[in-house]
Amino acid sequence: xxxxxxxxxxxxxxxxxxxxxxxxxxxxxxxxxxxxxxxxxxxxxxxxxxxxxxxxxxxxxxxxxxxxxxxxxxxxxxxxxxxxxxxxxxxxxxxxxxxxxxxxxxxxxxxxxxxxxxxxxxxxxxxxxxxxxxxxxxxxxxxxxxxxxxxxxxxxxxxxxxxxxxxxxxxxxxxxx
Numbered sequence: 001x002x003x004x005x006x007x008x009x010x011x012x013x014x015x016x017x018x019x020x021x022x023x024x025x026x027x028x029x030x031x032x033x034x035x036x037x038x039x040x041x042x043x044x045x046x047x048x049x050x051x052x053x054x055x056x057x058x059x060x061x062x063x064x065x066x067x068x069x070x071x072x073x074x075x076x077x078x079x080x081x082x083x084x085x086x087x088x089x090x091x092x093x094x095x096x097x098x099x100x101x102x103x104x105x106x107x108x109x110x111x112x113x114x115x116x117x118x119x120x121x122x123x124x125x126x127x128x129x130x131x132x133x134x135x136x137x138x139x140x141x142x143x144x145x146x147x148x149x150x151x152x153x154x155x156x157x158x159x160x161x162x163x164x165x166x167x168x169x170x171x172x173x174x175x176x177x
Contacts, residue, residue: 032083056094069166076146081135082114083117092137
Protein backbone atom coordinates (compact mmCIF):
# COMPACT_ATOMS: atom_id res chain seq x y z
CA UNK A 1 0.00 0.00 0.00
CA UNK A 2 2.83 2.39 0.92
CA UNK A 3 4.57 1.48 -2.39
CA UNK A 4 1.49 2.61 -4.38
CA UNK A 5 1.44 5.91 -2.42
CA UNK A 6 5.10 6.64 -3.27
CA UNK A 7 4.57 5.79 -6.95
CA UNK A 8 1.61 8.17 -7.06
CA UNK A 9 3.59 10.90 -5.29
CA UNK A 10 6.57 10.49 -7.64
CA UNK A 11 4.26 10.58 -10.67
CA UNK A 12 2.56 13.73 -9.39
CA UNK A 13 5.91 15.47 -8.76
CA UNK A 14 7.21 14.37 -12.17
CA UNK A 15 4.17 15.76 -14.04
CA UNK A 16 4.24 18.98 -12.01
CA UNK A 17 7.91 19.45 -12.89
CA UNK A 18 7.30 18.75 -16.61
CA UNK A 19 4.38 21.20 -16.66
CA UNK A 20 6.41 24.00 -15.04
CA UNK A 21 9.36 23.43 -17.39
CA UNK A 22 7.10 23.36 -20.46
CA UNK A 23 5.31 26.57 -19.59
CA UNK A 24 8.56 28.53 -19.28
CA UNK A 25 10.21 26.97 -22.33
CA UNK A 26 7.61 27.88 -24.94
CA UNK A 27 6.81 31.41 -26.07
CA UNK A 28 3.89 33.06 -24.36
CA UNK A 29 0.94 33.94 -26.62
CA UNK A 30 1.65 37.71 -26.42
CA UNK A 31 5.45 37.47 -26.60
CA UNK A 32 7.21 39.68 -29.16
CA UNK A 33 7.83 38.11 -32.54
CA UNK A 34 11.58 37.98 -33.33
CA UNK A 35 13.53 37.14 -36.51
CA UNK A 36 12.83 37.19 -40.23
CA UNK A 37 9.10 37.40 -40.83
CA UNK A 38 6.66 38.18 -43.62
CA UNK A 39 3.76 40.55 -43.99
CA UNK A 40 1.49 37.51 -43.75
CA UNK A 41 3.03 36.75 -40.35
CA UNK A 42 2.08 40.25 -39.18
CA UNK A 43 -1.45 39.81 -40.48
CA UNK A 44 -2.04 36.36 -38.99
CA UNK A 45 -0.13 36.36 -35.69
CA UNK A 46 -2.45 36.93 -32.73
CA UNK A 47 0.07 39.35 -31.20
CA UNK A 48 0.32 41.61 -34.26
CA UNK A 49 -2.87 41.11 -36.30
CA UNK A 50 -5.05 43.59 -34.42
CA UNK A 51 -2.70 46.56 -34.49
CA UNK A 52 -1.52 45.83 -38.04
CA UNK A 53 -5.03 45.51 -39.50
CA UNK A 54 -6.46 48.48 -37.57
CA UNK A 55 -3.60 50.86 -38.37
CA UNK A 56 -3.46 49.75 -42.01
CA UNK A 57 -7.20 50.31 -42.45
CA UNK A 58 -7.17 53.68 -40.69
CA UNK A 59 -4.20 55.15 -42.59
CA UNK A 60 -4.99 57.40 -45.55
CA UNK A 61 -1.86 58.08 -47.57
CA UNK A 62 -1.36 61.28 -49.53
CA UNK A 63 -1.88 59.75 -52.97
CA UNK A 64 -0.37 62.74 -54.79
CA UNK A 65 2.99 62.19 -53.05
CA UNK A 66 2.71 58.39 -53.30
CA UNK A 67 2.15 58.64 -57.04
CA UNK A 68 5.28 60.79 -57.35
CA UNK A 69 7.25 58.12 -55.46
CA UNK A 70 5.99 55.22 -57.55
CA UNK A 71 8.32 55.83 -60.50
CA UNK A 72 11.35 55.93 -58.19
CA UNK A 73 10.39 52.71 -56.36
CA UNK A 74 10.65 50.26 -59.29
CA UNK A 75 14.32 49.42 -58.64
CA UNK A 76 14.28 49.83 -54.85
CA UNK A 77 14.32 47.16 -52.16
CA UNK A 78 13.43 47.82 -48.54
CA UNK A 79 14.38 46.12 -45.30
CA UNK A 80 12.01 46.86 -42.44
CA UNK A 81 13.35 46.53 -38.91
CA UNK A 82 10.53 46.63 -36.38
CA UNK A 83 9.63 45.72 -32.85
CA UNK A 84 6.23 44.08 -32.53
CA UNK A 85 6.29 45.46 -28.96
CA UNK A 86 7.05 49.03 -30.15
CA UNK A 87 4.25 51.58 -30.48
CA UNK A 88 6.14 53.47 -33.20
CA UNK A 89 6.45 50.26 -35.24
CA UNK A 90 2.78 49.51 -34.68
CA UNK A 91 1.94 52.93 -36.12
CA UNK A 92 4.51 53.27 -38.92
CA UNK A 93 4.78 49.74 -40.38
CA UNK A 94 1.10 49.40 -41.37
CA UNK A 95 1.27 52.94 -42.82
CA UNK A 96 4.35 51.96 -44.85
CA UNK A 97 2.55 48.94 -46.28
CA UNK A 98 -0.50 51.04 -47.14
CA UNK A 99 1.76 53.50 -48.99
CA UNK A 100 3.62 50.71 -50.79
CA UNK A 101 0.35 49.01 -51.76
CA UNK A 102 -0.95 52.33 -53.12
CA UNK A 103 2.27 52.70 -55.15
CA UNK A 104 1.95 49.10 -56.46
CA UNK A 105 5.35 48.30 -54.93
CA UNK A 106 6.60 44.78 -55.64
CA UNK A 107 6.14 42.85 -52.37
CA UNK A 108 9.09 40.65 -53.36
CA UNK A 109 11.38 43.64 -52.80
CA UNK A 110 10.69 43.96 -49.09
CA UNK A 111 12.11 42.00 -46.19
CA UNK A 112 11.02 42.29 -42.58
CA UNK A 113 13.12 41.70 -39.49
CA UNK A 114 11.35 41.66 -36.13
CA UNK A 115 13.66 42.68 -33.30
CA UNK A 116 13.59 41.83 -29.61
CA UNK A 117 13.20 44.59 -27.01
CA UNK A 118 17.03 44.70 -27.04
CA UNK A 119 16.79 45.48 -30.79
CA UNK A 120 18.48 42.27 -31.88
CA UNK A 121 17.72 38.80 -33.22
CA UNK A 122 19.22 35.43 -32.31
CA UNK A 123 20.95 35.27 -35.72
CA UNK A 124 22.23 38.90 -35.41
CA UNK A 125 20.90 39.70 -38.90
CA UNK A 126 20.48 43.31 -37.78
CA UNK A 127 24.13 43.78 -36.75
CA UNK A 128 25.39 44.98 -40.14
CA UNK A 129 22.64 47.60 -40.34
CA UNK A 130 23.38 49.54 -37.11
CA UNK A 131 19.81 49.61 -35.84
CA UNK A 132 19.26 51.70 -32.71
CA UNK A 133 15.58 52.67 -33.06
CA UNK A 134 12.42 51.00 -34.28
CA UNK A 135 11.06 51.04 -36.77
CA UNK A 136 13.86 51.60 -39.24
CA UNK A 137 13.18 51.26 -42.97
CA UNK A 138 16.38 50.87 -44.99
CA UNK A 139 16.05 51.63 -48.72
CA UNK A 140 18.45 50.08 -51.24
CA UNK A 141 19.08 50.61 -54.94
CA UNK A 142 21.39 48.18 -56.78
CA UNK A 143 22.37 46.70 -53.41
CA UNK A 144 23.51 50.02 -51.93
CA UNK A 145 21.75 51.87 -49.14
CA UNK A 146 20.22 55.10 -50.43
CA UNK A 147 18.59 56.18 -47.19
CA UNK A 148 16.70 55.19 -44.11
CA UNK A 149 13.58 56.25 -42.30
CA UNK A 150 14.07 56.04 -38.53
CA UNK A 151 11.17 55.86 -36.06
CA UNK A 152 9.20 58.93 -37.16
CA UNK A 153 8.79 61.34 -40.02
CA UNK A 154 10.63 64.59 -40.63
CA UNK A 155 7.78 65.76 -42.86
CA UNK A 156 5.37 62.87 -43.46
CA UNK A 157 6.04 59.21 -44.16
CA UNK A 158 5.04 59.69 -47.80
CA UNK A 159 7.23 62.77 -48.25
CA UNK A 160 10.17 61.17 -46.47
CA UNK A 161 9.93 58.10 -48.73
CA UNK A 162 9.79 60.35 -51.82
CA UNK A 163 12.82 62.29 -50.60
CA UNK A 164 14.77 59.08 -50.00
CA UNK A 165 13.99 57.35 -53.29
CA UNK A 166 14.29 60.48 -55.45
CA UNK A 167 17.74 61.28 -54.06
CA UNK A 168 17.18 64.81 -52.74
CA UNK A 169 19.53 64.33 -49.78
CA UNK A 170 17.10 63.16 -47.11
CA UNK A 171 18.29 62.91 -43.50
CA UNK A 172 16.26 60.83 -41.06
CA UNK A 173 14.61 62.39 -38.00
CA UNK A 174 17.62 61.77 -35.74
CA UNK A 175 20.39 62.63 -38.23
CA UNK A 176 22.28 65.89 -37.79
CA UNK A 177 20.99 68.42 -40.28
